[in-house]
Amino acid sequence: MSFKVGIPQSLFFYDYYPLWKEFFNELGAEVVVSSKTNKSILNDGVSSCVDEACLPVKVYHGHVMELKNKVDYLFIPKIISIHKREYGCPKYLGLPEMVKNSVKDLPVCIDANVNLFKSNLGLFEAIKETGKYFTPSFSKIMKAYNIASNHYQKYRKLINKGVIPIEALKIYNSDTKLIRSIDDNSPMFMLVGHPYNLYDEYINMNLIKKIRNNGIRVITPEMVDDYKVDYYSSKIPKRIFWSFGKRIIGSSFYLLDGKKIDGIIYVSSFGCGVDSILIDFVQRKARDEGIPFTLLTIDEHTGEAGINTRIEAFMDMIRRRKKNENNIPTYG
Numbered sequence: 001m002s003f004k005v006g007i008p009q010s011l012f013f014y015d016y017y018p019l020w021k022e023f024f025n026e027l028g029a030e031v032v033v034s035s036k037t038n039k040s041i042l043n044d045g046v047s048s049c050v051d052e053a054c055l056p057v058k059v060y061h062g063h064v065m066e067l068k069n070k071v072d073y074l075f076i077p078k079i080i081s082i083h084k085r086e087y088g089c090p091k092y093l094g095l096p097e098m099v100k101n102s103v104k105d106l107p108v109c110i111d112a113n114v115n116l117f118k119s120n121l122g123l124f125e126a127i128k129e130t131g132k133y134f135t136p137s138f139s140k141i142m143k144a145y146n147i148a149s150n151h152y153q154k155y156r157k158l159i160n161k162g163v164i165p166i167e168a169l170k171i172y173n174s175d176t177k178l179i180r181s182i183d184d185n186s187p188m189f190m191l192v193g194h195p196y197n198l199y200d201e202y203i204n205m206n207l208i209k210k211i212r213n214n215g216i217r218v219i220t221p222e223m224v225d226d227y228k229v230d231y232y233s234s235k236i237p238k239r240i241f242w243s244f245g246k247r248i249i250g251s252s253f254y255l256l257d258g259k260k261i262d263g264i265i266y267v268s269s270f271g272c273g274v275d276s277i278l279i280d281f282v283q284r285k286a287r288d289e290g291i292p293f294t295l296l297t298i299d300e301h302t303g304e305a306g307i308n309t310r311i312e313a314f315m316d317m318i319r320r321r322k323k324n325e326n327n328i329p330t331y332g
């Protein structure tokens with residue numbers, strides 16, 4: 001009988017799911033993923049989590065609630081640092097402790113520390129700590145990780161080729177090809193923000209689909225090459241030490257530089273301390289380059305009608321600007 005490992009479809013899911021799934025499968029475990037975010041997951045998350053948390057952390061709690069009675073283990077890694085000399089946001093550094101204190105009757109939580117702040121050795125520690133729940137053999141654990149890593153590279157390559165991560169996950173899961181119907185000369189918007197805000201279709205109310213339905217292409221930070229992110233993020237005077245923050249700044253500066261996009265939409269969670277700094281950088285750069293910028297702030301009370309009105313107004317403004325105003329920004 002194989003053990004069941006639950007993976008919440010939230011937070012780091014969009015970054016690492018293929019890696020985690022193959023790793024656990026190679027170790028003989030069955031992976032169970034929570035449903036896509038829905039009303040009941042959101043409500044469970046809001047009622048079980050502390051009020052001060054941001055929306056993605058609350059939503060994560062809801063996914064844990066959905067999984068907790070269906071699995072033998074819950075995978076809730078403590079992601080402290082994923083790159084040398086960089087950190088994650090304090091609100092998810094304490095995620096395993098938060099969940100354990102807020103949600104009752106949990107199965108065993110696999111809460112390995114992922115800390116690469118000093119060196120990559122931290123990764124091996126995390127792999128070993130996670131694998132030991134299934135086998136004492138370090139060589140078996142490393143073999144499973146190497147196989148999983150090869151699968152993961154295929155997923156990353158799809159994203160680097162211009163496939164949006166949620167579509168790359170569908171291709172990865174079903175082994176089918178998605179056909180894009182939008183022609184390559186259509187306008188392009190950048191959607192910028194943390195992956196769990198950009199790719200959770202429930203909390204952002206299907207933003208990508210809404211934009212594409214208007215014949216507009218969408219690009220997101222994960223689709224920009226790492227070396228461009230590193231280079232463009234180093235252009236600001238102070239080094240960004242949040243990994244997601246560096247990607248947001250580097251990718252948006254690259255796309256704004258030389259006007260490679262027609263508009264930029266920042267999707268942020270209400271009360272996000274990290275975004276309160278990043279938004280200002282991106283907005284100023286957009287203004288310097290004359291590219292329209294808008295900010296969508298989401299929380300558990302956000303209504304779809306309000307989001308639709310904002311997006312439609314933004315798209316209308318860009319169409320009119322292109323047609324009548326010779327691309328002169330509204331602020332001169």
Ligand code: SF4
Nearest residue numbers: 054089091269272274
């Ligand atoms: S970066 Fe912002 S949205 Fe993400 S976990 Fe931290 S506070 Fe929440």
